[in-house]
Amino acid sequence: MEKTEREKMLAGELxxxxxxxxxxxxxxxxxxxxxxxxxxxxxxxxxxxxxxxxPNAGVGLALQAPVYFDYGCNTSFGNxxxxxFNLTVLDCCLVQIGDNVMIGPNCTxxxxxxxxxxEERNLRQRPDGSLYNLEYAKPIFIGSDCWLASxxxxxxxxxxxxxxxxxxGSVVTRDIPPHSLAAGAxxxxxxxxxxxxxxxxx
Numbered sequence: 250m251e252k253t254e255r256e257k258m259l260a261g262e263l264x265x266x267x268x269x270x271x272x273x274x275x276x277x278x279x280x281x282x283x284x285x286x287x288x289x290x291x292x293x294x295x296x297x298x299x300x301x302x303x304p305n306a307g308v309g310l311a312l313q314a315p316v317y318f319d320y321g322c323n324t325s326f327g328n329x330x331x332x333x334f335n336l337t338v339l340d341c342c343l344v345q346i347g348d349n350v351m352i353g354p355n356c357t358x359x360x361x362x363x364x365x366x367x368e369e370r371n372l373r374q375r376p377d378g379s380l381y382n383l384e385y386a387k388p389i390f391i392g393s394d395c396w397l398a399s400x401x402x403x404x405x406x407x408x409x410x411x412x413x414x415x416x417x418g419s420v421v422t423r424d425i426p427p428h429s430l431a432a433g434a435x436x437x438x439x440x441x442x443x444x445x446x447x448x449x450x451x
Contacts, residue, residue, distance in 0.1 A: 254268035254270065255271055255274075258271065258385075258386060259342060265383060266382070267380075275319055278320050278322075281301050282315075282316055285299060286314040287314075299312060302316075302321045303325075304322055307326060307327045307329070307348065310326050310330050312331075313332060313333050313334050315335060316335075316337075317338070318337075319338065323340035323341065323342065323343055323344060324338050324346070325343075326350070327347045327350065327393060330351075330352075331351050332351075332352035333352065333353050333355075334355065336357075339360055341360050341361050341384075342386035342387055343360075343388040343389075344388065345389070345390050345391070347394070348393040349394050350395050352397045353400070354400070355400045356403075357401075359402060359404055359405060360389055361384055362384065362385050362387055370382060370384070388406070389405060389407055389408075390407075390408040390409070392408075392410045392412065395409055395411065395414070398417040398419075399417045401417070401418070401421065402420045402421065404420070404422050407421050407423065408425075409421065410426050410429065411428070413425050413431060413442075416433070416436075418432075419433055419434060420433075420436060421435075421436040422436065425438060429441055
């Protein structure tokens with residue numbers, strides 16, 4: 250049986266994003282995000298909207314509006330995660346985030362990928378004259394207890410190990426091992442985080 254475009258998308262295969270099912274899912278996510286972004290923080294409807302937008306989330310999720318999701322349903326958060334203003338999640342592949350992850354303002358988690366050759370990524374025409382293109386995506390995994398500082402971009406196919414700190418303005422294009430301090434564009438490991446970093450807070 251032939252795969253649906255949604256199944257191809259989640260499998261990291263080339264797919265047609267103009268597919269009717271995918272278009273409807275994106276439209277739903279944008280409507281929910283718009284409602285969430287325009288709802289006051291003390292409105293009891295806010296957590297209900299967040300649960301509809303991101304149904305795969307643990308307890309204590311706090312996302313400071315505005316937020317933007319391609320699908321929402323392809324992103325999962327563990328318990329007690331937070332994100333500051335302007336989180337953008339392009340979740341056309343799985344985006345999995347562990348527990349106690351802190352995300353600073355203006356961060357982007359971008360799973361989409363496009364063919365490198367222009368003739369493969371440019372618009373195509375169907376026999377009926379309608380236009381489409383093909384793209385693919387790679388999953389993103391962010392381990393528990395990570396902090397992504399402001400303006401961090403995480404690209405598709407990247408795994409950030411647990412306990413990492415990613416410095417402001419970083420562009421993460423490769424895996425980061427657990428318990429690392431990493432920064433830069435492209436992001437590189439500066440050093441491991443150790444007991445010497447403890448501030449002895451009580």
